């Protein structure tokens with residue numbers, strides 16, 4: 241989508257971090273943006289800081305009805321949606337066997353079903369219009385490389401990568417002009433862990449401190465700029481840390497040449 245001016249975007253997880261940076265940059269391009277988050281208070285405060293035409297709509301992406309209502313509100317306020325950014329996400333560290341089933345269900349319902357709900361609520365209408373459009377799903381470098389201690393998050397983000405690849409292929413097969421990108425950020429300067437803890441009572445496994453100490457973190461603004469460029473140029477893979485490419489190659493070689501799991505690291 242070369243020309244973003246005057247078009248309409250929806251961004252979930254927009255009360256802070258990467259989502260808010262995306263809203264700011266899309267609005268600066270002249271887009272009208274529906275920004276959404278489950279945390280209505282932080283969302284309203286964030287919306288008040290954005291220059292441009294934005295509409296805050298509180299919604300829980302884990303609830304299909306909320307996302308349907310979000311689609312209705314977006315259409316009522318700004319008309320047809322051109323760009324959908326399924327960005328909301330949460331994390332909960334700990335070994336797979338230690339997380340309560342309820343914690344698994346929460347994390348998967350936000351990170352995986354949240355994206356599914358977005359696709360189901362918006363893509364059929366976008367498709368029916370036959371106009372160029374774009375879907376951006378936020379996964380993680382943890383959707384391409386496994387890291388010890390975050391198995392549930394890894395599972396959810398691998399799912400987002402696979403879902404995005406499938407969506408890309410299916411839209412191409414349908415002859416649709418709707419592009420797809422998957423954002424795979426490495427460590428990014430946001431309050432991601434704190435927000436997840438605030439949204440959901442932390443279990444005993446969530447006591448990891450200093451996880452990113454000494455790790456190169458990208459700004460949310462820089463990550464969002466890569467996304468805007470990917471929407472413009474219809475690029476699928478959006479990786480924020482080129483330094484991780486050798487690790488991705490090592491993992492792929494691990495699959496075809498060895499029987500080992502090759503862990504990622506933050507270098």
Ligand SMILES: NC(=O)c1ccc[n+]([C@@H]2O[C@H](COP(=O)([O-])OP(=O)(O)OC[C@H]3O[C@@H](n4cnc5c(N)ncnc54)[C@H](O)[C@@H]3O)[C@@H](O)[C@H]2O)c1
Pocket residue numbers: 252253254255256257258259276277278279299300301302327328329330350378379380381382424425426427428429430431432433435436439460
């Ligand atoms: N920060 C990082 O290092 C990093 C790295 C890789 C991927 N990511 C991904 O980037 C995305 C944005 O995270 P961020 O780093 O900007 O952190 P963030 O916490 O600032 O943003 C996530 C937002 O999602 C919202 N949210 C959580 N559950 C929700 C729900 N059920 N419905 C609607 N909104 C909900 C939160 O309130 C929060 O505002 C997430 O999908 C995350 O997994 C972040």
